[in-house]
Amino acid sequence: MNENSFIPAVVEMREATICTLRDSSLTVVENVNWSVSPAEFWVVAGQQQSGKSDLLMTAAGLLLPARGSCRVFGCETNAFGEAQLAERLRVGFVFAGGKLFSQLTVAENVALPLRYHQNLPVAELARVVEDLLEMLELTPFADTTPSNLSANWRQRAALARALILKPDLLLLDNPLGGLGARHRQWLLQFLDQLWHGHAWFGGQPLTLVAVTDDLRPWQHARRKFAVLHEKSFSVAGAWSDVASSASHAVKELLAEPAGATM
Amino acid sequence: MFSHTIFVFWPRCASPAERVRANNFDRTPAGHYAAGVRENLAKAFQLTNIQVFRHAAVPKSYTDRLGRKLFLALLTVQGLGAFALITVGVILKKFGAAHSVMQPRVRREINRAGVGLMPMFFFVALALGFLVIGQTVSALAKVGATEYLGSTMVIVIVRELGPLLTAMLVLARVGTANVIELGTARALGEVEALEALGIDPVHYLIVPRVIGMALGIFSLTIYLIIGALASGYLFAFLQNVPLTPGDYYRQIAEALNWLDFVLLALKTVAFGFFIAIVTCYHGLAQPLRLDDVSRVAVRAVTQGVVVCVLIDAVFIVLYLVT
Numbered sequence: 001m002n003e004n005s006f007i008p009a010v011v012e013m014r015e016a017t018i019c020t021l022r023d024s025s026l027t028v029v030e031n032v033n034w035s036v037s038p039a040e041f042w043v044v045a046g047q048q049q050s051g052k053s054d055l056l057m058t059a060a061g062l063l064l065p066a067r068g069s070c071r072v073f074g075c076e077t078n079a080f081g082e083a084q085l086a087e088r089l090r091v092g093f094v095f096a097g098g099k100l101f102s103q104l105t106v107a108e109n110v111a112l113p114l115r116y117h118q119n120l121p122v123a124e125l126a127r128v129v130e131d132l133l134e135m136l137e138l139t140p141f142a143d144t145t146p147s148n149l150s151a152n153w154r155q156r157a158a159l160a161r162a163l164i165l166k167p168d169l170l171l172l173d174n175p176l177g178g179l180g181a182r183h184r185q186w187l188l189q190f191l192d193q194l195w196h197g198h199a200w201f202g203g204q205p206l207t208l209v210a211v212t213d214d215l216r217p218w219q220h221a222r223r224k225f226a227v228l229h230e231k232s233f234s235v236a237g238a239w240s241d242v243a244s245s246a247s248h249a250v251k252e253l254l255a256e257p258a259g260a261t262m
Numbered sequence: 263m264f265s266h267t268i269f270v271f272w273p274r275c276a277s278p279a280e281r282v283r284a285n286n287f288d289r290t291p292a293g294h295y296a297a298g299v300r301e302n303l304a305k306a307f308q309l310t311n312i313q314v315f316r317h318a319a320v321p322k323s324y325t326d327r328l329g330r331k332l333f334l335a336l337l338t339v340q341g342l343g344a345f346a347l348i349t350v351g352v353i354l355k356k357f358g359a360a361h362s363v364m365q366p367r368v369r370r371e372i373n374r375a376g377v378g379l380m381p382m383f384f385f386v387a388l389a390l391g392f393l394v395i396g397q398t399v400s401a402l403a404k405v406g407a408t409e410y411l412g413s414t415m416v417i418v419i420v421r422e423l424g425p426l427l428t429a430m431l432v433l434a435r436v437g438t439a440n441v442i443e444l445g446t447a448r449a450l451g452e453v454e455a456l457e458a459l460g461i462d463p464v465h466y467l468i469v470p471r472v473i474g475m476a477l478g479i480f481s482l483t484i485y486l487i488i489g490a491l492a493s494g495y496l497f498a499f500l501q502n503v504p505l506t507p508g509d510y511y512r513q514i515a516e517a518l519n520w521l522d523f524v525l526l527a528l529k530t531v532a533f534g535f536f537i538a539i540v541t542c543y544h545g546l547a548q549p550l551r552l553d554d555v556s557r558v559a560v561r562a563v564t565q566g567v568v569v570c571v572l573i574d575a576v577f578i579v580l581y582l583v584t
Binding site for chain 2: 085091095162
């Protein structure tokens, strides 16, 4: 690749100060300087109430920084409007717990973004949804409403809903939270497949950002790590840097929770 | 993006970031006005809306309490006005957009606020006819004033009782469901999920309810009036009132004029629109927790009743003027 060629960052925050969604007067993270390049896999870790979800929502353009700037695919999130819908739809978001629409079935939840944004023929829509549900092993639950699903399958359905529009950036809010061991393992492997290039995206690698309160399951040499602690955002580097870090905050995030059994 | 339209109904001290957040709506003339009102009120009281509602101490003097009530009422009127304008804007701007999703939703709301209430309205029409019309017909016959029957029926049933009773029943049956459904969706984060998917929550959640309720109240009012007039005559007939069906309906037809039809349509559509706006505003535009939902539902129904009475008062003036 030409050294002078410029690859714009997928997400770029400059001196961004982030407040909570519920209370705009409460600052959770200050002076964030962060750049996510294409095909990177970032894991941002922080304790409960450290502002992880708010940071992620800011990166998605759902929350505006109180100060500083946030650009997504080169577009300032302050200016996000109808005209920037195409950029906005390049971002997929998986909420903690899924946040599926309770009155729709799993298949309807997954199909909704496609039905709303693309006027596909019914047969083609059904085929796309069926393929995606099968890929995520959700076919048996297609006609089930979210309230009748376990947390494991709700999370998968939320992932399917975020992938249906084939985004270029996937943001995941504590995706392993509350999952059983088998589902955790499956999800980590699936996210790695997406990162390296999955058939759903035509083999193109996907950019991923996940936030978590437990760093241990995310061990991977090529992933990048950042830590939120006491309102500050710091890039921790690769896993080797994280594992050898002397920071108390990082050690806490690597420690086994009290009372946990393996 | 779409969160900007939602958060604009959430008036607070306007920081620069929040002014940007309210950007979409604030670009319109109505938006400039609403933003100005919001900012001036916030500056004057140096309190956020949430703080006013939840944390402000109750003033000690009666005049301060009255002022606080007035301030809260102003904030509510301002919020409802902004919400109504945005909804109208979205209806006009996105008319026909995403029709494969929106058409079934609109049909569902029409069914819920109209067709689904038909059995209840059949019963209410019968009761209204027996209780009001039958007795009126009977009383007028006793004093030999049956020639005033038509105009009395038109004033009582067509202009006043029919539309208002329909609006109240739909408010109770569907309006409360709106607040609870939307409030729960908001508290569970489903609105943020819609925004994350690039779906405008006002378009997806509010527009079908507004259309459904406006058409539902309009249609139900027509059925209620027809049913009440028919059952009223039945009651009078059973009491041996000397009035033929032909005379009865001729009197009513003579008492009606074209303005009654126009104003009836406008009034019922206005009832439906504003009931939907009030209930959806309280369900969606306020930041809620699950335990807030029931309290907000009560407030929405109260305000819905007040709005209906105010609309009714406006139309009474229109009838009197014309």
